[in-house]
Amino acid sequence: MVSLDPVLSEAERKKELASKLKLMSSDQEEHIAEVRAQEAGLPYISLVTFPIDSDVLELVSKTRARETDAVLFYHQGKDVRVGAVEPRSEKVQELMKDLIKKFGAAPVLYLISRRSLAACLARYRREAPQEAVLEGELSVNANEVTLAGEAVKNLEELGARITSLPPSQILQAVVVNATIMGASDIHIEPKEKNARLRFRVDGVLQDITNFARDGWSLLLSRIKVLSRLKLNVHETPQDGSFVLRLPLGTAGEENIYDIRVSILPGGWGETIVMRLLSRKMEAVSITDLGMKERDFQLVQAELKRANGMILVTGPTGSGKTTTLASFIKAVNTPELKIITLEDPIEYRLPGVQQTQIDHAAGYTFAKGLRSILRQDPDMILLGEMRDEETAETAVHAALTGHLVFSTLHTNNAAGAIPRLVNMGAKPYVLAPALNLIIAQRLVRKVCPKCAEEYKPDAAIKERIAEVMAGVRTDVFDPSRLKNKKLTILKAVGCKACVNGYKGRVGAFEIFAVDNNIKELMIEGANEFRVQEAALKQGMTTITQDGFIKVLDHVTSLEEIERIAEE
């Protein structure tokens, strides 16, 4: 316990407290906050692992929260709760007046520790729009957007245009065209004589052009300034971000992107990678995921259940978050309380209480999940299960009246079971908890405007028949391959697409954990036997589903072979 000298001035007391706080453990810090709250006659709360809806947090901007050392952490009708480090300060009193005007009732004021404040500040979803105007922002004029949209017909033309621009105009042209092409990342790599520019579109890196090193060094400085990074540091990696504003038409509307910047030192200079995240990212409808009828019906049935666990597996970038977001969108109704735990929040889900992981502050998957369960949710979206404690709590939640959605990093669906067992889950506890397991990859769709139809030769048909062998005939009719009119599509390329592809859908491997599979799990059956039972149920492997998508003219044979090789 720390005693404070009563004769010290308020400022000195704060200073002394601050210096003492540095020496203390976090528990002591919370204890002091508790004592200070008692002295002030206010309630105390620790917000370090309190689940806070990011939408609620943003009712007070991050800038204002920083200025006042106060956060709005709970809001339900007129029940508004604010935590402040110095609740009696003038700035907090002003904030309270503004909040009374806004909500028509006085918020309940809590005293919180600086650690709680830091934990809340870290959980603001990316940068809040209202403060983005101040710094770290790139605004593009409407002319450039129109020009870029009209001038560029294909990748070669885009490359030629960027190479022809004066260095000062390259950044604007690069980011605008990346958004028009729907790129997720921009890569700029300096080489001996020039710099290489690539865009990642639909998961695949596309070469755009090489431009002069002058352009690269100017670009590097501008991006560093925008992202508030150190200009004179060249030997260590740096991470930052800035906001991109793109005007939409003439009505003053705009598209806002958060651009995450990563700068890495390399042999010929620093490599720049920018990830583009649209603020408008909304969950897609479950009908747009690309599921065939059998898979779609199975998922629909499982989403109607009130408890259990739905797992989506696959490597990073396989679209797991997109699939789960569409599931939440499908089940979301006002009568249900849905809470998420994400790292980071990618899609905005209206009406859903979304919370963001903050490892540094201790709001981890394990701790966050336990806090969430105290909030009495009906459904929980858990970004991922990596450790024993999280898996155990999630399985327990699934068994006690919650529908739990989560992800695992396994290559196939049946592999999810041994992974969970390796993480410490007991098969006889796990078996009743699991409802549905999905493995997936993303495949690029062929562009319908330029794709060419052709008749596959005997060798191709034989290969497809070999892969499809054993698939239940009600899921895939093998006589399709004998049809003389059978055609498949070849990717070509036009101004509406990138190398003949546009957009992506999932290739899925889905099985319900039915009684047969539950029994196998309890028996301790290996992955192979679970896979066998799932195939009997009508499951197709990811490759089989991919081949069906080739025959259905969704994608090309080359694309499925590319995915299979990965």
Ligand SMILES: [Zn+2]
């Ligand atoms: Zn095309």
